Amino acid sequence: xxxxxxxxxxxxxISENKLFAQVISDSLRVDGxxxxxxxxxxxxxxxxxxxxxxxxxxxxxxxxxxNKATQLAQKAGSENILLVYPNGYKKYWNECRKVASSLANxxxxxxxxxxxxxxxxxxxxxxxxxxxxxxxxxxxxxxMCYKLALTIPEKFRAITALIANLPDDQNMDCTEAKVAVPxxxxxxxxxxxxxxxxxxxxxxxxIMGTVRSTNDTFQYWARLxxxxxxxxxxxxxxxxxxxxxxxERYTYRAPGKPEVVLLKVVGGKHDEPNDINVYVExxxxxKRQL
Numbered sequence: 001x002x003x004x005x006x007x008x009x010x011x012x013x014i015s016e017n018k019l020f021a022q023v024i025s026d027s028l029r030v031d032g033x034x035x036x037x038x039x040x041x042x043x044x045x046x047x048x049x050x051x052x053x054x055x056x057x058x059x060x061x062x063x064x065x066x067n068k069a070t071q072l073a074q075k076a077g078s079e080n081i082l083l084v085y086p087n088g089y090k091k092y093w094n095e096c097r098k099v100a101s102s103l104a105n106x107x108x109x110x111x112x113x114x115x116x117x118x119x120x121x122x123x124x125x126x127x128x129x130x131x132x133x134x135x136x137x138x139x140x141x142x143x144m145c146y147k148l149a150l151t152i153p154e155k156f157r158a159i160t161a162l163i164a165n166l167p168d169d170q171n172m173d174c175t176e177a178k179v180a181v182p183x184x185x186x187x188x189x190x191x192x193x194x195x196x197x198x199x200x201x202x203x204x205x206x207i208m209g210t211v212r213s214t215n216d217t218f219q220y221w222a223r224l225x226x227x228x229x230x231x232x233x234x235x236x237x238x239x240x241x242x243x244x245x246x247x248e249r250y251t252y253r254a255p256g257k258p259e260v261v262l263l264k265v266v267g268g269k270h271d272e273p274n275d276i277n278v279y280v281e282x283x284x285x286x287k288r289q290l
Contacts, residue, residue, distance in 0.1 A: 023066065028117045035114045037086040038062045039122075043077030047127035050081045050290075051119065052134045052283070055093070055141030058102065058206070062087045065138070068272075072279040079283065082128055084118060088140070095143035096150065096166070098173035099209040111144065112152050119155065131157065132290060136282045138162040139194065139270065149181040149221075150174050158182035158258075158289045160282035163194050163270050166217045171209035180225040182258040182289045186278050187214045188245070188268020218250070218262040225260055227252040236263075240274035247275055259288060 027036040052072075054065035062085030066073075069083065076083055092102035094109040104111075122128045133156055137145035142164025149159045151174055158181065165187065166172070189196045193203065198213035212220070222231070236247040250262040263281070265273045272278050 026121075028114070028121060030114045030117055031110050033089065033109070035087070035089070035117075036062075037084055037118060038066060039082060039084045040066075040073060040076065045076075045082040045126050045128065046080050048080070048129045048132075049126065050079070050132040050134065050286070051084065051122055051128040051130075052081055052136065052286070053084050053086060053115070053118070054279070055086065055135060055137035055144050056088065057138045057142075058088075058093070058140030058208075059091050060088075060140075061091060065141075068138070069136075069279040071277045072283055075280070075283065079287075081283070082122060082126055084122065086114070086118065088144075093140055093144040093147075095140065095147045096172055096174035097143060097209050097211075098167065098171050099207050101207040111147065115148060116152070116155065130155075134158050134160075134282075134286045136160045136162070136279060137164070138272075139164055143167075147174055149183065150176050153177050153179040153181045156181065158184070158286050160184040160186070160278075160285060162186045162272065162278055163188065163191060165194055165196075165198060165211040165214055166220060168198065168210045168212045171211065178224060180258045181221070182260065182285070183221040184261040184263070184282060184285045185214065185218055186263040186265065186272075186281075188265040188270065188273075190267055191270045193270040214262065214264070218260065221258075222252045222260045225252065225258045227254070227257065227260065231260075231262070236275060238275060243274045245273050245275065247273055259285070261285060 022042045027034045056064045065085045089104040089109045092104040094104040135145045142161035145159040145161045201208040231250040231252045234249040245267040248264040252260040
């Protein structure tokens with residue numbers, strides 16, 4: 001594994017409050033491929049910072065998440081977070097969907113090695129606390145978060161998966177560690193791509209295969225954490241009635257057990273609700289796991 005020598009400085013405007021932020025791009029060589037990522041150092045983290053990866057969806061890149069997670073970026077300094085926005089291999093992740101037609105999957109790219117290399121990179125350069133590593137992912141990035149929790153759970157304190165269900169048994173090609181991890185899921189009931197009730201993921205010429213239902217995905221993590229019975233239900237205030245969505249929060253929480261949460265976005269599609277900021281919500285969930 002060889003660290004790439006080039007470090008590039010980019011300028012990025014956070015449009016919501018017109019703050020200028022310094023974004024650094026760097027790469028690591030993993031199994032013969034240069035894997036790149038962005039991170040923000042406008043408010044340098046103090047030693048012991050939390051490391052949060054933000055993972056883009058299929059066909060995207062790290063800059064997509066820079067643009068989406070601006071409210072979380074504004075909290076980075078006060079919360080002592082280092083936000084990292086990795087790029088998938090040729091815009092895709094090699095996650096756990098066996099039949100995925102991406103080159104990342106076909107070439108069996110070693111994603112675990114990439115994330116372990118990034119954790120070591122930020123521990124060496126910025127003294128992050130490697131016991132406080134988290135991941136938030138959207139769509140294909142949510143699938144990548146599941147893979148991290150399934151295969152190297154000892155490296156991640158908690159994950160949040162947005163608009164993503166676990167692959168079903170016939171489409172699962174990850175070796176599951178079956179270790180309990182705090183997990184938050186945010187899925188829409190009217191999602192045409194990630195079907196809430198499970199089944200085939202329609203994606204035109206791109207193949208993604210079949211997934212479990214959202215409830216089965218939720219219960220997978222709840223069972224690993226040792227929960228039985230029904231979760232606690234809470235209705236989140238409908239702060240944007242015009243968007244046609246309402247959010248129900250289902251929570252398993254008990255002393256000594258990882259917290260498992262489902263945000264059921266009633267009427268939600270393959271997008272994010274307006275009633276909450278999902279990235280800030282994910283961080284609040286992560287903080288409860290510290």
